[in-house]
Amino acid sequence: MNDIDSIAVPETTLIKDVHKLVASYPRVPITVDCVIFGFDENELKVLLIRSDLEIYKDKWSLLGDFAADNEELTDAAYRVLQQRTGMTNVYLEEVKTFSNPHRHPGGRVLTVAYCSLLNIEHHQLKRMDNELHWHKVQGLTNMAFDHKEIIDECYHWLQKRIMEHPLGFNLLPDKFSLRELQNLYEAILNVKLDRRNFRKKFFAMDLLIDTGEYEDDVPHRPGRLYKFDFKKYECSKRKWSGIDF
Amino acid sequence: MNDIDSIAVPETTLIKDVHKLVASYPRVPITVDCVIFGFDENELKVLLIRSDLEIYKDKWSLLGDFAADNEELTDAAYRVLQQRTGMTNVYLEEVKTFSNPHRHPGGRVLTVAYCSLLNIEHHQLKRMDNELHWHKVQGLTNMAFDHKEIIDECYHWLQKRIMEHPLGFNLLPDKFSLRELQNLYEAILNVKLDRRNFRKKFFAMDLLIDTGEYEDDVPHRPGRLYKFDFKKYECSKRKWSGIDF
DNA sequence: GCAAAAGTGTTGGTCCTACACCCATGA
DNA sequence: TCATGGGTGTAGGACCAACACTTTTGC
Numbered sequence: 001m002n003d004i005d006s007i008a009v010p011e012t013t014l015i016k017d018v019h020k021l022v023a024s025y026p027r028v029p030i031t032v033d034c035v036i037f038g039f040d041e042n043e044l045k046v047l048l049i050r051s052d053l054e055i056y057k058d059k060w061s062l063l064g065d066f067a068a069d070n071e072e073l074t075d076a077a078y079r080v081l082q083q084r085t086g087m088t089n090v091y092l093e094e095v096k097t098f099s100n101p102h103r104h105p106g107g108r109v110l111t112v113a114y115c116s117l118l119n120i121e122h123h124q125l126k127r128m129d130n131e132l133h134w135h136k137v138q139g140l141t142n143m144a145f146d147h148k149e150i151i152d153e154c155y156h157w158l159q160k161r162i163m164e165h166p167l168g169f170n171l172l173p174d175k176f177s178l179r180e181l182q183n184l185y186e187a188i189l190n191v192k193l194d195r196r197n198f199r200k201k202f203f204a205m206d207l208l209i210d211t212g213e214y215e216d217d218v219p220h221r222p223g224r225l226y227k228f229d230f231k232k233y234e235c236s237k238r239k240w241s242g243i244d245f
Numbered sequence: 246m247n248d249i250d251s252i253a254v255p256e257t258t259l260i261k262d263v264h265k266l267v268a269s270y271p272r273v274p275i276t277v278d279c280v281i282f283g284f285d286e287n288e289l290k291v292l293l294i295r296s297d298l299e300i301y302k303d304k305w306s307l308l309g310d311f312a313a314d315n316e317e318l319t320d321a322a323y324r325v326l327q328q329r330t331g332m333t334n335v336y337l338e339e340v341k342t343f344s345n346p347h348r349h350p351g352g353r354v355l356t357v358a359y360c361s362l363l364n365i366e367h368h369q370l371k372r373m374d375n376e377l378h379w380h381k382v383q384g385l386t387n388m389a390f391d392h393k394e395i396i397d398e399c400y401h402w403l404q405k406r407i408m409e410h411p412l413g414f415n416l417l418p419d420k421f422s423l424r425e426l427q428n429l430y431e432a433i434l435n436v437k438l439d440r441r442n443f444r445k446k447f448f449a450m451d452l453l454i455d456t457g458e459y460e461d462d463v464p465h466r467p468g469r470l471y472k473f474d475f476k477k478y479e480c481s482k483r484k485w486s487g488i489d490f
Numbered sequence: 491g492c493a494a495a496a497g498t499g500t501t502g503g504t505c506c507t508a509c510a511c512c513c514a515t516g517a
Numbered sequence: 518t519c520a521t522g523g524g525t526g527t528a529g530g531a532c533c534a535a536c537a538c539t540t541t542t543g544c
Contacts (some may be wrong), residue, residue: 021298022351027272029267054261094342097318178497199498220494221542222542242487439509441526464517464522466521
């Protein structure tokens with residue numbers, strides 16, 4: 001116990017009506033925005049929708065929504081994901097708050113950005129929704145609001161995070177070859193990696209399960225297919241300190 | 246440019262009145278809470294204030310305030326710091342949003358937690374404010390709201406962050422001995438470190454400036470005093486990838 | 491048989507860890 | 518002179534980077 005606890009409580013006026021107190025605070029509309037990354041054709045993609053605001057006609061927007069009453073923001077982000085991609089059990093993490101009072105043309109709106117990683121093949125894109133498209137992360141233009149900035153922040157966050165934890169597997173199919181895995185890392189980090197050292201590193205982690213299967217639709221010698229051992233990783237997460245390249 | 250950009254815009258109804266749109270969003274009171282760490286007597290401390298709510302009488306609270314209209318949250322956090330400690334130029338970084346609808350007894354209040362590191366000696370504590378106290382981070386009890394949880398999150402964040410970047414210097418006086426620096430790291434990480442290896446590691450970083458001065462009020466051989474080269478660090482920050490212990 | 495990628499081991503160097511002794515100062 | 522922490526160097530091991538050739542498959 002802290003020694004400080006024994007200090008006498010001074011005679012100040014304590015606030016009794018907490019509801020009144022809270023009612024006196026300024027209120028702000030809150031949204032969540034999901035930066036949903038996918039990996040396809042050896043490129044990192046982000047899922048965007050056409051803006052439905054006249055003022056941003058022909059511009060692209062992140063998937064987001066305002067937070068409902070009594071909804072935690074993380075729940076709101078999962079809800080957006082579920083509604084837009086039909087997927088649950090998606091990797092999702094909070095990245096940063098964006099609170100510039102002028103970021104929304106309709107008045108102050110605060111947004112919390114979430115980064116999400118999903119396997120593009122699992123995702124049926126709710127094809128009816130033809131306003132949704134996967135865009136290359138490199139060279140994005142034409143974004144509504146401050147969404148370019150939000151994507152940039154999330155992309156940098158991802159580059160850093162993927163060195164610390166093996167998140168990349170969330171972007172791959174259940175079964176993947178080491179070549180695909182390496183392509184993924186090369187695409188995200190924007191570097192070339194040595195193939196043998198890369199394989200050694202991942203085998204050394206001991207989180208890959210050999211399926212015994214092989215690629216089949218490739219015009220060259222097929223590679224062995226692996227699964228990621230999510231369970232084992234969950235158990236050993238605590239001691240995790242990083243992946244170096 | 247993305248190939249997608251050439252897709253025809255479908256005939257949907259675009260929203261014209263963005264102010265009306267924003268006005269229809271639910272609104273939430275927003276606060277910032279600052280987890281202000283200091284280092285004193287070889288222990289990591291956090292700056293707390295007695296809660297001014299009747300319901301949390303005799304409990305401790307983080308320093309926070311609601312965000313004013315048109316105030317960025319980071320600015321609000323700096324404002325809180327300035328008002329409470331009199332200090333500007335303090336290290337400050339956003340950590341996480343806490344949005345549980347029941348976290349505040351007066352109704353929904355969303356808070357964004359900031360982690361701040363300051364040199365406890367620079368801080369005059371505005372002594373008149375006898376409601377402010379430095380508490381040991383270890384063994385905190387008796388916290389108002391979800392502030393224990395917020396402190397825990399920030400403390401873990403700090404443990405991780407201090408391995409990646411040399412932030413610890415923000416907690417030390419301008420001039421410090423290597424022993425003090427090591428005590429700081431040991432206190433934060435809660436480990437024992439080898440003295441020789443620790444010194445080698447920090448000298449190898451080449452971010453310490455030898456002042457040529459020595460400690461003077463110690464009951465043993467005085468240690469050499471160093472300054473941290475903040476400028477040099479700022480320049481080389483980009484390539485920074487971590488400190489290993 | 492040729493193109494394309496899969497698969498595999500070794501070596502040298504770097505960096506980290508572990509560890510023990512003498513030195514300067516105050517009391 | 519003693520107690521306390523300051524200051525230093527080295528040897529062994531772990532880990533990482535760099536690097537080339539053989540294998541398998543599709544065409």
